[in-house]
Amino acid sequence: MIGPVALRDLAIAACQRAGFHRIGIVPIEPSKRAATYQAWLAAGHHGEMTYLASPEHVAGRADPSVLLEGARTAIIVALAYGADAPPAPGPLRGVIARYARGTDYHLVLRDRLREVADALTAVAGPIGARVCVDSAPLPERELAERAGLGFAAKNTMLIAPGLGSYVVLGELLLTAELAPTDGKPERSRCGGCRACLDACPTGAFVDAFVLDARRCISYLTIEHDGAIPVELRAAMGARIFGCDVCQEVCPWNASAPERTTPAVELTARDLDHVWPDLERLATIGANQLRGFVRRTALRRIDRARLQRNVAVALGNSADARALAPLAALVTSPTALVRGHAAWALGELGATVAAARAPARALLAAAATVEADPATTAEIIAAAALLSARDDHR
Ligand code: B12
Ligand code: SF4
Numbered sequence: 001m002i003g004p005v006a007l008r009d010l011a012i013a014a015c016q017r018a019g020f021h022r023i024g025i026v027p028i029e030p031s032k033r034a035a036t037y038q039a040w041l042a043a044g045h046h047g048e049m050t051y052l053a054s055p056e057h058v059a060g061r062a063d064p065s066v067l068l069e070g071a072r073t074a075i076i077v078a079l080a081y082g083a084d085a086p087p088a089p090g091p092l093r094g095v096i097a098r099y100a101r102g103t104d105y106h107l108v109l110r111d112r113l114r115e116v117a118d119a120l121t122a123v124a125g126p127i128g129a130r131v132c133v134d135s136a137p138l139p140e141r142e143l144a145e146r147a148g149l150g151f152a153a154k155n156t157m158l159i160a161p162g163l164g165s166y167v168v169l170g171e172l173l174l175t176a177e178l179a180p181t182d183g184k185p186e187r188s189r190c191g192g193c194r195a196c197l198d199a200c201p202t203g204a205f206v207d208a209f210v211l212d213a214r215r216c217i218s219y220l221t222i223e224h225d226g227a228i229p230v231e232l233r234a235a236m237g238a239r240i241f242g243c244d245v246c247q248e249v250c251p252w253n254a255s256a257p258e259r260t261t262p263a264v265e266l267t268a269r270d271l272d273h274v275w276p277d278l279e280r281l282a283t284i285g286a287n288q289l290r291g292f293v294r295r296t297a298l299r300r301i302d303r304a305r306l307q308r309n310v311a312v313a314l315g316n317s318a319d320a321r322a323l324a325p326l327a328a329l330v331t332s333p334t335a336l337v338r339g340h341a342a343w344a345l346g347e348l349g350a351t352v353a354a355a356r357a358p359a360r361a362l363l364a365a366a367a368t369v370e371a372d373p374a375t376t377a378e379i380i381a382a383a384a385l386l387s388a389r390d391d392h393r
């Protein structure tokens with residue numbers, strides 16, 4: 001029978017062949033941060049992500065052994081994605097967060113971790129295994145920290161020194177005993193820095209290490225259904241899927257990219273998946289949209305949420321050319337999209353004098369046919385903003 005040390009060496013070799021940038025192996029133990037997690041939920045910081053508070057999720061977060069009968073060991077891996085950002089190719093471009101520019105990392109990590117599980121069972125015979133990536137009820141950052149992959153930073157990210165924080169995490173739970181790797185948990189190495197806390201456009205950090213997801217642009221653009229709170233829309237800028245600001249300002253990311261070759265599947269598919277063309281997305285057909293999001297993390301949001309985000313980005317563009325795509329969005333069959341397009345017309349008209357009269361005309365036309373009360377309220381507020389600007393000329 002193959003022993004824990006030989007299994008560990010086999011697992012490390014398989015993880016290296018699979019191309020992971022960091023690898024750690026730890027015995028499965030109850031979480032030391034279960035109370036932190038529950039306090040975060042109790043404060044409502046998870047917003048509408050109610051699955052995070054389900055009994056199954058809370059149990060797994062407290063003790064990962066409930067996720068796989070007989071689980072004894074966890075392999076934790078980090079995979080780096082690209083940090084480079086080429087310049088925007090033209091006007092009216094949105095921004096997609098770096099982790100979402102290539103193939104969906106859930107698919108990439110899952111496939112690679114299955115290869116590792118197969119390599120182990122090929123030599124050691126049947127072993128119970130469960131691949132976990134993101135949505136499984138596992139405290140991924142804590143596990144990575146415990147396995148010595150990096151430290152918990154004030155922006156709540158796991159920073160892997162030498163790689164930075166532009167890494168995604170995945171785990172393979174196993175019923176076999178593997179000898180642990182020798183990585184040790186590190187204390188936070190943020191020191192006196194607080195650049196991320198100060199740079200967050202929406203003020204989403206309640207404190208160092210504590211994020212109120214309800215204010216986070218990543219949450220607002222991806223997880224949140226319905227209307228985006230009006231007071232947070234301007235701060236979203238051109239971001240239509242996710243946000244990287246609290247990582248962009250981090251000194252640990254400044255030199256990491258040159259030292260890393262990111263996973264090829266996670267690198268940007270093309271310029272349109274870095275700087276999406278907002279005009280195109282405003283009028284994109286169902287088939288084209290399917291092609292654009294295929295096998296990317298973008299498929300997690302539906303057309304209505306995407307076009308809601310596009311409308312906000314157009315409203316923040318301060319570019320009169322945004323009028324044409326907004327004219328299309330304000331007549332969308334989806335009330336959510338029409339409402340955000342109305343808001344955007346108000347913003348655009350308020351910031352670009354040349355767009356004011358056409359924006360007002362579009363709002364007036366929209367008002368005559370609008371039946372949805374929430375959208376009507378958006379139209380009235382946008383028109384009032386334009387009138388106020390006229391008064392202050
Ligand atoms: C829910 C969720 C979100 C939410 C909430 C994020 C948050 N910070 O809580 C939203 C939608 C906002 C989000 C955004 C993003 N997410 Co997310 N998300 C998750 C998910 C599913 C759960 C996170 C969670 O439980 N949050 C609740 C808090 C309490 O738990 P925690 O994040 O583990 O936080 C730890 C620290 O706060 C720490 N802590 C608390 N107090 C203190 C005090 C001290 C002194 C110390 C040292 C530590 C410490 O303890 C907590 C537990 O270990 C994880 C996957 C998973 N299963 O873990 C991915 C995950 C965290 N997300 C990930 C990514 C990539 C992102 C984004 C970068 C995507 C983007 N570009 O838009 C942003 C980053 C925003 C940010 N600064 O966190 C990666 C992070 C990889 C990494 N290097 O850390 C994960 C691990 C997914 C993955 N498999 O790779 N996400
Ligand atoms: S991802 Fe963006 S909005 Fe969310 S906490 Fe970081 S900087 Fe703030």
Ligand code: SF4
Pocket residue numbers: 153154155156189190193194195196197246249250251252
């Ligand atoms: S920006 Fe500063 S405080 Fe924030 S995570 Fe990076 S080192 Fe830590």
